[in-house]
Amino acid sequence: MTFNPAILLDNWRDLLDGLVLTLLIWVVGTVLGLAIGLVVATLQLFTNRWVAAPLTFYVALMRGTPFLIQLFVIYYGGPSFGLDLSPLTAGICGLALYGGAYFAEIFRAGFVSVSPGQIEAARMMGIGRLDIVRHVQLPQMLVIILPALANMTVLLSKETAVLSVITVNELTSVVQSIGSTTFAFAETLLFLALVYWALLEIVTAAARRLEKRVGRFMLRAQG
């Protein structure tokens, strides 16, 4: 047996396609997940229990079941409910719904971290609910929850690999098929691991920079 990374070069076009698809799934899934999380957390906190209870159930369901099963339910079980999605659409929706539940929990903790007195002051000045969320709560809580958001984003990048089981041709799926035809498992899987690791480093670096930017009012306070 020899270690032959050239296998990767021979298949660069397939690998690139896979990588692009992985990035697409990850970015779209994360952005949608963030949006779902923010909306869910806001509704949970600022509406009555008739709205909040089903959302709490959704969050518990997504956090309490494996992502793999959720994907199966959406993709294979979906048609039984009239939900006929392509593998890619099902995968992205699945990832967004899964991530959204975790993001909702993170946002909820963030909302609670802003002191009630600040909210009272804003209400007293006649500022509306949504403006309070947008201009008073979000800018402050972002500083606090950014590490948790970045962490969840990294986790989602790795969950994209699960989409290979519903025949989405993302990177893991491409690498597996190269491996099974060339038997170069070590080279391909090592490459795969390195790519996910690179994604982690990119997200972490971006989060650090963002933390400094949004937290400038806190950093200056220390100086």
Added chain:
Amino acid sequence: MSEGPIIDVRGVWKRFGATEVLKGIDLSINKSDVTCIIGPSGSGKSTLLRCIAFLEEYSEGEIYIEGELLGFAQEGGKRRRVSEAEVARVRRNVGFVFQQFNLWPHMTALENVAAPLRLARGIAGDEAARRAGAMLEKVGLSARAGAYPSQLSGGQQQRVGIARALAMEPHIMLFDEPTSALDPELVGEVLQVMRDLAGEGMTMAVVTHEMGFAAQVADTVVFLDHGRIAASGSPEEVFRRDPNPRLRQFLQNYFDRNVFWQSEEGAAS
């Protein structure tokens, strides 16, 4: 605008579960009056002020702001809680200054004052900033307009809090122990701003432990005890003449705490 009192509190009760914090408060505040509310901790004075701002929902009675019932609508003898927007409309002319300042830490002093003008009054950014600058100048903080709250002293933060409330051009200002969270040497600058406001004819209700301020600035001093108004009148009447034993004891405690030099003859100096 009605000719009656700016604030009219009638028979207000406030209960937290089984605890009765306010037990039938009647209080009128007329235009340009400065009313200081004093009393031991737990007497309900902050709760009363928060009820007047509807930061707490009162359990019984009525509070009128410039003739309009606050927080509720009367319907066939029953009262119904009105929407948050309606509450905001009725109290639009009420400014509130908090013990803990409650500035928004991610905004500069100027932004703290300008943001409500933009967000609640729809005033354009430039104009809001101009007005905010003028308000900061009024409280003597023009030079610190670009500072974040954490870069300001407590006294400066509270002056920003006052400027923020003033920028909305309120008809009455409510102060909830505005100097209680401050280091003693910073109390004076905040009281001076409040004195100036009173001098300009601003209607004010102040919950305070600063008896000197109450004695010099107040038109009416109200002594709250166990959720009831136990004494009220001019500073002269309340501080010198009112015989209520709880009031006398409260004032005695205050004097004892603040005496720091006892002369040979035993008189407080």
